[in-house]
Amino acid sequence: MIRFEQVVKSYGDRVILDHIDFEIKEGEFVVLIGPSGCGKTTTLKSINRLIEPEEGRIFVGGRDIMETNPVLLRRKIGYVIQEIGLFPNMTVAENIAVVPKRLKYDKQRIDKITRELLEMVDMSYEEYAHKYPSQLSGGQQQRIGVLRALAASPPIVLMDEPFGALDPMTRNALQDEIVRLHKKLKKTFVFVTHDMEEALKLADTIVFMDEGKIVQMDSPDEMLENPKSELIKRFMGKHLSDNGVVSLTTQDIMKAPPASVYKREGVKKSTEIMARRQLDALIIKNEDETYAGTVSVRNIRRYGKEAKNIGEIPMSPHITSYVSDDASESLDKLLDSDEDFIVVLNDKEEVAGIVTKTSMARAMADALWGDES
Ligand SMILES: Nc1ncnc2c1ncn2[C@@H]1O[C@H](COP(=O)(O)OP(=O)(O)OP(=O)(O)O)[C@@H](O)[C@H]1O
Ligand SMILES: [Mg+2]
Known part of the structure; x- marks a missing residue:
């Protein structure tokens, strides 16, 4: 051809x-x-x-x-x-x-x-x-x-x-x-x-x-x-490991920092951030930095007009895991869910990063390398 x-x-x-x-x-x-x-x-x-x-x-x-x-x-x-x-x-x-x-x-x-x-x-x-x-x-x-x-x-x-x-x-x-x-x-x-x-x-x-x-x-x-x-x-593969994916923690495979806003943030400002960062969903934080939920473009479109700030728009609680969790555990969670990503929290329940299917692909490539070396 x-x-x-x-x-x-x-x-x-x-x-x-x-x-x-x-x-x-x-x-x-x-x-x-x-x-x-x-x-x-x-x-x-x-x-x-x-x-x-x-x-x-x-x-x-x-x-x-x-x-x-x-x-x-x-x-x-x-x-x-x-x-x-x-x-x-x-x-x-x-x-x-x-x-x-x-x-x-x-x-x-x-x-x-x-x-x-x-x-x-x-x-x-x-x-x-x-x-x-x-x-x-x-x-x-x-x-x-x-x-x-x-x-x-x-x-x-x-x-x-x-x-x-x-x-x-x-x-x-x-x-x-x-x-x-x-x-x-x-x-x-x-x-x-x-x-x-x-x-x-x-x-x-x-x-x-x-x-x-x-x-x-x-x-x-x-x-x-x-x-x-x-x-x-x-x-x-960036980090080759002898034991493959098992030895990695969620911190090793997450992407950080993810875009996020406080609940008090205006809807307009929030959508501007989403547009600029080209996001379909936005992570919302409480005032004390802890994770509040995730707001989708769809819900913003549906409820955005009436809402005074982003915190008033219905959020879906995303599946979460912790930075210290085994990477394989977090990957299983992601695979078992219908979500595109899971939210990773640190030990103070603050948003630390996200794990996506792309991070999973990388981790799997690393696992293969583990077998090779
Ligand atoms: N019109 C041009 N005149 C002179 N050098 C050029 C011209 N177009 C490309 N080059 C050079 O040719 C090389 C290859 O360019 P090319 O755009 O194919 O790279 P690329 O692999 O697509 O890179 P990238 O991942 O950054 O897009 C580069 O070193 C670039 O500087
Ligand atoms: Mg190019």
């Missing part, structure tokens, strides 16, 4: 892509990963000819892309750029319709596509189609960015760190969604990240790049078992 043959790209005398050679099969979910500046974005942009290499050849669907009209090429390739890039003066529906409109689809067809796409990510057409990007949470904006790339149903979708700016919970939810979309749509996805947990979760095949070269291209399992370089090992 996509094939690179000895592709070389330089800027001045700096070689950015150094004889890149790989093949991506139709329907495959490929994740490009590696340190900042290693050439991930350059590789991605070479696929739709936003960047043209000076040596080597690139084939898409069997054709050398240098012999394909770039406009026609890009119609077959959806692209989600590193920053979301929704048009702020267009509604959600208009944003999704950008490419179909350019392709002169009729209005009915565009409407149908927009409805179907929004439905796929559980955003109702009635509620969202006519909103502007600034009226959406960060996670919702990101969803629309992905839908926009899918709108003309291209067989290939390129995504450059689409979830890079999101908080762990939202990021986790969108990762689940993108896996679902991939299963359902059976398109070829090429996804860039510098987060190994994300790569392990999403990829059929991981391409690890370093300084313009491919160091390893393998399935997640193979890469976990046989990483080919020290750098890949470092990307995979």
Whole structure:
């Protein structure tokens, strides 16, 4: 489907892509990963000819892309750029319709596509189609960015760190969604990240790049078992432990500090914090710093108008654990619940951090390392 043959790209005398050679099969979910500046974005942009290499050849669907009209090429390739890039003066529906409109689809067809796409990510057409990007949470904006790339149903979708700016919970939810979309749509996805947990979760095949070269291209399992370089090992697990996950405490695997506000905080200020930090839920504290509960966007939308402060909005008590608890215990709690995260408290019942499924993935990678070493 996509094939690179000895592709070389330089800027001045700096070689950015150094004889890149790989093949991506139709329907495959490929994740490009590696340190900042290693050439991930350059590789991605070479696929739709936003960047043209000076040596080597690139084939898409069997054709050398240098012999394909770039406009026609890009119609077959959806692209989600590193920053979301929704048009702020267009509604959600208009944003999704950008490419179909350019392709002169009729209005009915565009409407149908927009409805179907929004439905796929559980955003109702009635509620969202006519909103502007600034009226959406960060996670919702990101969803629309992905839908926009899918709108003309291209067989290939390129995504450059689409979830890079999101908080762990939202990021986790969108990762689940993108896996679902991939299963359902059976398109070829090429996804860039510098987060190994994300790569392990999403990829059929991981391409690890370093300084313009491919160091390893393998399935997640193979890469976990046989990483080919020290750098890949470092990307995979930070703290290697002999006993694996059992020796870790919840403190070791939590993310801290989480965004939180006092009960007395105004609703407007609280929603601003959520918007800025791109959160779907906010942790609420009592005056003495102890944990009061968690407020969801949904409840804010439902009760926010009448409430004088955030403490008046119904909270759901989240599942909690303590910093000193065994990490495995907290992970079991998270797995047994329907929650995206659990709240971690210190011995004074104050909010210390959260454990998400992403922290769990990391802990599991570490556990595997424990077995290896
Ligand atoms: N137009 C340009 N002119 C000169 N150098 C460039 C240009 N575009 C990219 N580079 C350099 O090429 C290298 C690779 O850039 P690229 O954007 O592909 O990295 P990346 O792996 O996507 O990094 P990040 O994770 O930070 O997004 C970097 O060192 C960058 O500075
Ligand atoms: Mg990049």
